[in-house]
Amino acid sequence: MTEVAPPIRMRGAGYYSANTVGAKLVIDRALPLALRAIGEMDLSGPAPFAIADFGAADGGTSLGLHRAVLSELRTRAPQRQLTLTHTDLPHNDFSTLFRLVQGLLPGREGLGVPGVFSFASGTSFYEPIFPDASVNLGFSATAMHWLSRLPAMISDHVHAVFAVGAARAAFAAQAAADWECILLHRARELAPGGQVVFANFGIDEQGRYLGATGGRNMHERFGAHWRALHVAGLIGKDEVARATFPQYYRSVAEFRAPFDDDTSAVRRAGLVLEECFTVLTPCPYAARFAAGEWTAAEFAAAYVPTLRSWSESMFFGALDPARPEAERRDIIDRFYAAYEAEVAADPAGHAMDYVHCFMRVRKAE
Numbered sequence: 001m002t003e004v005a006p007p008i009r010m011r012g013a014g015y016y017s018a019n020t021v022g023a024k025l026v027i028d029r030a031l032p033l034a035l036r037a038i039g040e041m042d043l044s045g046p047a048p049f050a051i052a053d054f055g056a057a058d059g060g061t062s063l064g065l066h067r068a069v070l071s072e073l074r075t076r077a078p079q080r081q082l083t084l085t086h087t088d089l090p091h092n093d094f095s096t097l098f099r100l101v102q103g104l105l106p107g108r109e110g111l112g113v114p115g116v117f118s119f120a121s122g123t124s125f126y127e128p129i130f131p132d133a134s135v136n137l138g139f140s141a142t143a144m145h146w147l148s149r150l151p152a153m154i155s156d157h158v159h160a161v162f163a164v165g166a167a168r169a170a171f172a173a174q175a176a177a178d179w180e181c182i183l184l185h186r187a188r189e190l191a192p193g194g195q196v197v198f199a200n201f202g203i204d205e206q207g208r209y210l211g212a213t214g215g216r217n218m219h220e221r222f223g224a225h226w227r228a229l230h231v232a233g234l235i236g237k238d239e240v241a242r243a244t245f246p247q248y249y250r251s252v253a254e255f256r257a258p259f260d261d262d263t264s265a266v267r268r269a270g271l272v273l274e275e276c277f278t279v280l281t282p283c284p285y286a287a288r289f290a291a292g293e294w295t296a297a298e299f300a301a302a303y304v305p306t307l308r309s310w311s312e313s314m315f316f317g318a319l320d321p322a323r324p325e326a327e328r329r330d331i332i333d334r335f336y337a338a339y340e341a342e343v344a345a346d347p348a349g350h351a352m353d354y355v356h357c358f359m360r361v362r363k364a365e
């Protein structure tokens, strides 16, 4: 049965990028790929050079990458007009994004490259976003593990990494169809010779994935704390079952599949895989704790908000909408407080190490 997933939403008002230091580290790691992409391009064209950031959240984590890429373009093609379009889902906090990009959020640095035409689109990356052949450089970080729909419920866990049998097959099939859909839209939008750089959550060659790299398994702990709310009489069985992330971490083989098959629709649409490798980005919060900078309580108070920044909307959406909003907020606060208390009491092994598959894809000329 197909279920309607609660709307995905990163926490707003700049909370997302202020509390996701690791996401910025991942994007910084993608910069060489973006520079290699523009390094291979003929920049002499008369049309504006268009950059797109797919699933940008509040835009704060990728400003450094865009600043560096735009500055490089300015140097190499000073005559060329430059556009940068941030995209995300319609209920994303675009107001904060605009203020961050324009440097209007107190204490936060803006894009800082004068004369760039800045746009935003609230259209999903599962849809066409740009006119045909109009994008020169696409970029997307840590966004495409969000599926277009929830293909199955996992009643005893919150994430597809624990799905088995038919549920697991349904997630894998949805993820394959979604990846092809994303790529085919980008194939149409890319100008000939244009490129897209992806840094997507995935499962690496050693079976590691976000928050599961040898210590405590983050998704297992999410599930345990969610079920504990039921044991404590705070949430019902339906609310336990509804908490399933519409996410899937693809393996390297799954990411590569449309490129490795010469006859695939993606290859026929002209996309070519130039680079593909996995990267583990250690959790910066756990690293500071390990370095002795923080007590266990300080680590827990910094670490759990980074989990909350992206997971909260799913848990909130799993609660019965008939409950007053304040009650739902209170339950969610208790949920994260319990996770934080666990980390503070026994911090060993808690870390949200990131595991990404980096890819650079080119549209044939």
Ligand SMILES: C[S@@+](CC[C@H](N)C(=O)[O-])C[C@H]1O[C@@H](n2cnc3c(N)ncnc32)[C@H](O)[C@@H]1O
Pocket (backbone or CB within 6 Å): 008, 009, 010, 020, 023, 024, 027, 054, 055, 056, 057, 058, 061, 062, 087, 088, 089, 092, 123, 124, 125, 126, 140, 141, 142, 143, 144, 146, 148, 310
């Ligand atoms: C974890 S954030 C990543 C933000 C930023 N790219 C980064 O790496 O820090 C994931 C973002 O993907 C967005 N997202 C999820 N599904 C999407 C879709 N179908 N179309 C566009 N954006 C989507 C979410 O709304 C969210 O802002």
